[in-house]
Amino acid sequence: MIEVEGLTKRYGATAVVDDVSLRLPEGRLTAVIGPNGAGKSTLLSMIARLMKPDTGRIRVAGLDVASTAGEVLARRLSILRQENHITARLTVGDLVAFGRFPHSGGRPGPEDARHVAEALAALDLAPFRDRFLDELSGGQRQRAFVAMTLAQDADCMLFDEPLASLDIRHAISMMELLRDLCRNKGKTVVLVLHDINIAANFADGVVAMKDGRIEAVGDTGEVMTGERLSRLYGLPISVERNGGSCIVNYFRSRD
Amino acid sequence: MPPETILPARRHALPPGLIVLALAAVVLAASIAFMTVGVKGNWAYVLELRGRKLAAIVLVATATAVSTILFQTITGNRILTPSIIGFDALYALLQTVLVFFLGAGRVAAFDPRLLFLLEAASMLALALLLYRWLFLGERRSLHLLLLVGVVFGLIFRSITQLLQRIMDPNEFVVLQDRLFASFNGVNPVLIGMSATAIGLVGLAIWKRRFVMDVLLLGREPAIGLGVDYRRLVTLILVLVSVLVASSTALVGPINGFEPISFYGVLVANLTYLLLPTFSHRFLLPAAAMIGILLIAGGQLVLETLLGFDSAVGIVIEFAGGLVFVFLLLKGLAR
Ligand SMILES: Nc1ncnc2c1ncn2[C@@H]1O[C@H](COP(=O)(O)OP(=O)(O)OP(=O)(O)O)[C@@H](O)[C@H]1O
Ligand SMILES: [Mg+2]
Numbered sequence: 001m002i003e004v005e006g007l008t009k010r011y012g013a014t015a016v017v018d019d020v021s022l023r024l025p026e027g028r029l030t031a032v033i034g035p036n037g038a039g040k041s042t043l044l045s046m047i048a049r050l051m052k053p054d055t056g057r058i059r060v061a062g063l064d065v066a067s068t069a070g071e072v073l074a075r076r077l078s079i080l081r082q083e084n085h086i087t088a089r090l091t092v093g094d095l096v097a098f099g100r101f102p103h104s105g106g107r108p109g110p111e112d113a114r115h116v117a118e119a120l121a122a123l124d125l126a127p128f129r130d131r132f133l134d135e136l137s138g139g140q141r142q143r144a145f146v147a148m149t150l151a152q153d154a155d156c157m158l159f160d161e162p163l164a165s166l167d168i169r170h171a172i173s174m175m176e177l178l179r180d181l182c183r184n185k186g187k188t189v190v191l192v193l194h195d196i197n198i199a200a201n202f203a204d205g206v207v208a209m210k211d212g213r214i215e216a217v218g219d220t221g222e223v224m225t226g227e228r229l230s231r232l233y234g235l236p237i238s239v240e241r242n243g244g245s246c247i248v249n250y251f252r253s254r255d
Numbered sequence: 256m257p258p259e260t261i262l263p264a265r266r267h268a269l270p271p272g273l274i275v276l277a278l279a280a281v282v283l284a285a286s287i288a289f290m291t292v293g294v295k296g297n298w299a300y301v302l303e304l305r306g307r308k309l310a311a312i313v314l315v316a317t318a319t320a321v322s323t324i325l326f327q328t329i330t331g332n333r334i335l336t337p338s339i340i341g342f343d344a345l346y347a348l349l350q351t352v353l354v355f356f357l358g359a360g361r362v363a364a365f366d367p368r369l370l371f372l373l374e375a376a377s378m379l380a381l382a383l384l385l386y387r388w389l390f391l392g393e394r395r396s397l398h399l400l401l402l403v404g405v406v407f408g409l410i411f412r413s414i415t416q417l418l419q420r421i422m423d424p425n426e427f428v429v430l431q432d433r434l435f436a437s438f439n440g441v442n443p444v445l446i447g448m449s450a451t452a453i454g455l456v457g458l459a460i461w462k463r464r465f466v467m468d469v470l471l472l473g474r475e476p477a478i479g480l481g482v483d484y485r486r487l488v489t490l491i492l493v494l495v496s497v498l499v500a501s502s503t504a505l506v507g508p509i510n511g512f513e514p515i516s517f518y519g520v521l522v523a524n525l526t527y528l529l530l531p532t533f534s535h536r537f538l539l540p541a542a543a544m545i546g547i548l549l550i551a552g553g554q555l556v557l558e559t560l561l562g563f564d565s566a567v568g569i570v571i572e573f574a575g576g577l578v579f580v581f582l583l584l585k586g587l588a589r
Contacts, residue, residue: 074481087331088471106465
């Protein structure tokens with residue numbers, strides 16, 4: 001469960017996150033969508049205490065983010081950032097093992113080894129375990145960072161554009177994996193997505209942001225309507241429901 | 256099988272723990288040789304003299320190596336050393352001011368313990384003052400720190416030079432002697448004081464050897480993994496300052512008066528080269544031992560065996576300079 005109340009972040013006079021309040025219940029997959037610069041990454045960074053908000057309160061799994069000890073929070077909350085750059089030369093296995101630090105304190109036990117192996121396997125990375133990060137393709141590297149975030153095994157997991165540079169097969173299997181974590185393990189997963197088709201078909205709920213404000217929030221079916229999406233992105237968009245799946249079309253409706 | 260190319264896994268054959276053990280054996284052998292090779296006449300006297308010298312070398316090498324590795328870990332950089340903020344320049348300024356205003360005779364008559372504490376305390380104060388700049392903003396402030404350090408260094412150096420120009424030439428000769436790092440004739444009481452400081456700092460660092468690895472990931476990932484980043488980095492900077500201050504106060508500035516320490520750079524990069532690991536529990540002891548080997552082993556081979564007096568410092572600076580230029584070029588090529 002993630003609760004955000006009156007959250008604001010300003011740079012100079014502009015509020016890039018403007019008085020945002022949210023409740024994301026546990027066991028749900030929530031997609032955060034919205035145009036570039038909407039404030040999605042800023043919102044996630046503040047929830048994960050990487051950035052201090054100017055005003056507002058955040059509670060994660062009942063813990064106040066501003067006052068809870070970092071190590072306690074790290075077992076409840078993990079985040080994958082939009083940009084990941086590490087100067088140290090690490091292998092995929094090393095990186096994923098770092099995700100266990102909140103639990104192992106640097107001395108991994110069998111439980112940690114199991115989580116690392118599971119995370120590597122889940123992201124198709126087992127054969128790359130001993131490869132250095134700078135010897136991977138962009139999508140492989142992205143998967144390694146996602147695996148690290150998964151290995152942390154927190155109750156609430158935040159991912160900022162986890163699908164960036166993934167091929168469609170890996171994108172779909174990652175979404176299935178995350179949905180499974182919500183359904184069967186009761187995790188709360190929040191992810192920033194630019195692919196609104198993926199959001200429409202996998203997310204339980206959607207938060208639509210624009211100019212630092214929440215334009216719409218609710219169940220995926222409610223938020224993902226042609227009218228709302230057209231307004232959000234400033235582009236004619238139609239939503240076609242076809243049996244179980246939902247296709248967001250931003251091509252044909254242009255003429 | 257995923258449709259991706261899979262290269263065979265590459266891992267270095269030697270486990271880092273084994274390399275550290277091997278290094279320890281070499282350091283032990285070198286120390287025994289350092290103490291015993293070519294001793295003539297009064298053994299007790301020579302052993303006492305060399306023992307003191309070796310103790311000073313061990314302390315200074317350990318302090319410099321460990322502080323450099325830690326500084327590079329928190330700055331994410333392999334060229335910087337803690338002395339970038341002008342430690343050596345401050346030491347030179349202090350000595351110059353003392354000799355200028357009190358006269359060489361009176362300075363020499365000072366209680367060395369008092370002088371040691373004064374020197375260490377003023378360097379510590381400078382370090383803490385400047386390192387606070389690191390936290391003025393959420394990022395990029397490292398550049399600010401470096402800039403401020405360079406400016407401070409320049410100011411210190413200019414005042415030092417000014418005072419030295421207008422100083423009595425006889426006093427200047429005495430001063431110059433004080434300004435060179437020397438492992439000879441170090442006061443045993445000071446060795447004890449600096450060993451206590453360096454030992455305590457070493458313990459504090461060893462206790463945190465695992466969390467230091469996490470700092471390699473950078474600020475945000477470290478916070479995400481539960482590290483109290485600001486507090487830990489501040490603490491490390493304090494520990495680094497104590498290390499540098501107590502070793503510089505012991506023997507003088509080992510890095511000459513350059514704004515960049517080639518000795519520290521050399522030791523740190525040899526360590527990274529020899530130990531392909533990011534684990535501080537291996538890197539830190541290995542760096543200390545490599546640092547000891549460079550000075551003690553260098554003195555043994557060059558000075559005791561080959562008879563080139565005071566050649567070690569020059570060779571180390573030269574090799575360190577080469578490594579430095581190499582690192583710069585590699586950085587530019589990327
Ligand atoms: N350091 C900064 N100083 C000033 N403005 C900033 C700073 N960092 C971010 N911003 C602004 O804050 C706004 C929100 O940024 P944010 O990264 O949260 O957007 P986003 O929704 O994640 O966008 P994207 O989809 O491109 O990732 C942007 O307009 C950006 O220009
Ligand atoms: Mg973003």
